[in-house]
Amino acid sequence: MLRSAPSLKFPFLYPPEYSSWDDEQRAWKTTSVLFDQSHHMADLRVEGPDTKKLFSDLGVNSMATFGKDRAKQFIACSPGGRFIGDGILFGLDDDRYSLVGGPLAFNWVAYQAEAGDYDVKVVKDPPTAFNPGRRQMYRYELNGPRSGEILAKAQGAAMPQIGFFHMGELTIAGKHVRVLNHTMAGAPGLENTGLELMGPIDDGPTVLEAIVAAGEEFGMRRGGSRAYLTTARESGWIPLVVPAIYTGEDLKPYREWLNPRGLEGHASLQGSFDSDDIEDYYATPWDLGYGNIIRFDHDFIGRDALERLADQPHRRKVWLVWDSSDVMDVFERSLFGDGVRPRILDLPNSEYGTLIFDKVLAGDRLVGMSTWAGYTANARAFQSLAMVDEDAAQDGAVVTVLWGQPDGGKSTPFLVPHVQAEIRARIRLQPPD
Structure with a gap:
């Protein structure tokens, strides 16, 4: 369903550029x-005596010292320890919080507040494009x-x-x-x-x-919105991954609660990484660089699974600096070549759908997935963020990103037919200058 969804982008209701x-x-x-x-951004405001308990029960973060005038990157996982969503949690008061970010964590917390036995009041403030008021x-x-x-x-x-x-x-x-x-x-x-x-x-x-x-x-x-979307790539935040909600009987009530017109039901899943098992797209907090904020000082959804995963190998979040000559070759062939050409690399952001995951190869071996590709003038380079196997996450190592759909875009509405292209990239463990 996600692979064949129309390749559409989120509407940003402000100018794409002010200068350039x-x-x-x-x-x-x-x-x-x-x-x-x-x-x-979605904004979910929660207040009441059980506000801290609600977020403590749902977040991998410790809430022990959280309260008024504090904030943190809130991370929510499934019972299986896989990532559902994140957002910035604001402590507006000791019993009044605001969760701000994308809709994935917003929906999960709203559902749990409604389905659980919590003494809280929830106010939903969806993004402008989807806000009835x-x-x-x-x-x-x-x-x-x-x-x-x-x-x-x-x-x-x-x-x-x-x-x-x-x-x-x-x-x-x-x-x-x-x-x-x-x-x-x-x-x-x-x-x-x-x-x-x-x-x-x-x-x-x-x-x-x-x-x-x-x-x-x-x-x-x-x-403007064009530059805004590139900030995540420079800071190293992976904005969207496949939420771990599509499998498991224990999550069926949540799937039935969700609005079928929401992101979870309409996201387009694209890229050269193509698996028949949706769970192959799920991520753990370690894969996304959040391992250092997991705290086992409280009970929360997914704790048992994360404790079992803690000592196992994980993927590591890295930056990939794409080879400029390979990038220029794709530009030239996609814009000026004859016949079926590679998928165009847009500037400054090359996301052509909601969820984009391309294969990262070390030789013939699949070592990870690349996402959120584009150009930054500060590094003067095309880059992406990636989750790669720990043994492959070596600073300076050269890997290959496979760019484009396996079927050339035939299964995805609005995508121009194309062929895949191999683009060399160098792994960086810290943000490239």
């Missing part, structure tokens, strides 16, 4: 870039080395000291603003380089206008 996507990419390294996240919160992301200076000017006072993944408060244009210190792209480890601002939707235009005015002095750029 490569200029906007460079801005989060040299000055700062401002992204509007008010429209495309209007969004309730604005979200702006300011990334780059001048972010702290820009916000200091916008509020007319020095920035407060906010710890990493902690929240603080600002006043901008007379509006109360909550801010999270984290890094989506830019310069990790430097103070105030990644800041997410949020507040009531009606305050959004006023706050935005003040930040844009303050940013002029520092050369701040507005960021």
Whole structure:
């Protein structure tokens, strides 16, 4: 079903570019870039006496010290220990949390809150394109080395000291603003380089206008959707994997609860990795680089399975830097060649569906899957993120990415027929400069 779904992309309801996507990419390294996240992310707000218990029961993370003005990357797994979804969990108060991100974790938590015996109230705020009403919160992301200076000017006072993944408060244009210190792209480890601002939707235009005015002095750029999607590749976050929900009788009630028109029922699964077993696409937290945040200090869904998997071999998340000559060969043959040509490499993002997984080969051996391919002006290279076998995850090792559908796109509506292409790539264990 997923392999034959139409190859469609998620609608981003804001401009693709303000200056140009490569200029906007460079801005989060040299000055700062401002992204509007008010429209495309789901927001699930939960409050009540059992709020912490709900997220503790569902997350691999420890919730022992979580509460007001804290945040974390929340990870949810299936009973079998396979990844379902993630998101940023905000502690708005000790018993009031907000889970923000894609729909996979959003739906899982909403279902468990409804099906379980939890004393909580849940408010769903879907993305604008799927929202029957209007969004309730604005979200702006300011990334780059001048972010702290820009916000200091916008509020007319020095920035407060906010710890990493902690929240603080600002006043901008007379509006109360909550801010999270984290890094989506830019310069990790430097103070105030990644800041997410949020507040009531009606305050959004006023706050935005003040930040844009303050940013002029520092050369701040507005960021469009084309550059926004490349931040994940630079930071190393794999945005979408196949959620481990399609198999198992224990998950049948959840499958029946889900909206058939949602992402889980309409995602297009593409790429050269093609298996008849959907479980071959499932991932563990270790595969995605989340092994270091698993904590067995509490009971949660998937704990027993993860304890059994802990000492077994895992795949490792890596960056793949694609060989420029091979990339140029695909560009030339796909754009100017005769006959059936390779699948086009779009710029700056080459995702042509929802879930893209290409084979990563070491010689003739399959060693992993590549995803989220595209170009970044900061590294001046075509790159992708990948999950590869631990014994193959050697910094500098050369592997091959097999680009394109096994059947040349015949089974997927809207895909132009093409042939597969082999592209060499070099493994990097840290973000390439």
